[in-house]
Amino acid sequence: MLFFSVFKTLVGKEVVVELKNDLTIRGRLHSVDQYLNVKIEDITVLDADTHPHLLSVKNCFIRGSVVRYIHLAPKDVDVELLEDATRRQLKEMKRAQMSASS
């Protein structure tokens, strides 16, 4: 859930989504769901010469499982907040595990 929350704060920002098949798409993050599927608006495909069939595509839905990286702008990310949120989420996981096993 941590990254779902993170990406919700990035809605409306410019991102670059790099897929496992090396296709790279730049655009504005329109929405995200719990699987980290994303919708991207106003897209441009990097290396468009090798993917001319995508030239006319304006918006797209990307299944989370085909994503390799999402490049972010450092100004859109508060790293201290991320680190605290990561520690908090791990504690919650441990607590849930312990109450399940006892």
Added chain:
Amino acid sequence: MAGVQPSGGIEEPLDLVRLALNELVRVRLRGQRELRGRLHAFDQHLNMILGDVEETTVSVEVDEETFEEIITTERRKFPMLFVRGDTVVLISPGITT
């Protein structure tokens, strides 16, 4: 039994990654990729956010005429990167070269 453990200890593998928060890490990915950067966030799938990242990709091509193996190393830099956990093979805290 259900007490709180000291935050420093390693009793499960993810603790090793937790102790690397805000530290430099090496991450090996599938497909001969390696990342070096500062770990800012991760979850149980090993999805991660890294800062100041350098990616190294090694690819081997075989020359069709001489059958020689040509090894090329490509480097890229990213200021801030989300990495999907399913391609992660190994995470090692600290950079030792």
Added chain:
Amino acid sequence: MSDVGGGGDGGSKTQRSPSEFLKGVLGRPVVVRLHNGTEFRGVLACMDGYMNVALEQTEEYVLGELKNKYGDAFIRGNNVLYICPQQA
């Protein structure tokens, strides 16, 4: 989630559960072999139910050749083929 299987009090050579085997190799030098053929040799610090593994003093071998050394290493469980004790 952090324990694999369960078992009786072990001891007998013929009946030993996977979890007892794993308890026995904790803190010991092991070989972790991945699906892609890579082998990691190091001291097994801990593991969990996903077969995620933490190793210390790790050496990476590809085709029997030492390729890398890591102080500590977390290995994502889905890549693991097997874990076995290192022969002395």
